[in-house]
Amino acid sequence: MQGYNVLMIYNRNKDRLLMCKRLKDPYKGLNNLVGGKIEPGESGIDAAYRELFEETGIRREQIALRHLMDFKYYYQDCYVEVYAGKLRGEAEIAGDENELYWSGLEHDFFDMALFAGEGNIGHMIEQANMSGVLDD
Structure with missing residues (x-):
């Protein structure tokens, strides 16, 4: 079974989410979170940090x-492992796989005409928010 990850990366103030086109x-053409494949023998968390660096x-x-x-x-x-994190400070983002940008959180992330994942981004x-995973 092939493993993938998806990464919810928030800025330090938790008012922006890193997205890609x-x-x-x-x-193709939809907004999505960053992420990628988990390689054979690689732990999920190691793959998450590797993909984060490679893509951003x-x-x-x-x-x-x-x-x-x-x-x-x-x-x-x-399967898809979902990771969330908040930046400790400012970060330069750069990647050539997809167009990266910081999104505000006011969007309807369940809108499948704009966002990938059949509504999963909104659910995540x-x-x-409910779990408090990003609380200090």
């Missing part, structure tokens, strides 16, 4: 990621 399928340039020292939840897709033979944001 997908440049290729799946979800954010280093492990700049953020503490917390494992929030998982999704298991039996018919697609894969609600869970992060």
Whole structure:
């Protein structure tokens, strides 16, 4: 079963969420969170920090990621680990896989015409808020 991760990266004030505009399928043209594949033999948390650095340039020292939840897709033979974290300070973001930007939190993240993931982004944001995972 192939593993993937998705990363909810908030700025220090927790009023912006790091998003990307997908440049290729799946979800080409839609807004999404960053993330990627978990390599064979790699722990989920190590994969999360590796993907975060590869896709955004954010280093492990700049953020503490917390494992929030998982999704298991039996018919697609894969699972997704969801991590959330708040930056410790300012960070330069740079990546060439997708167009990166900081999004405000006022959007309807359940809107599947704008956001990838069949409403999962909205669900993950609600869970992060309810869990207090980003509280100091």
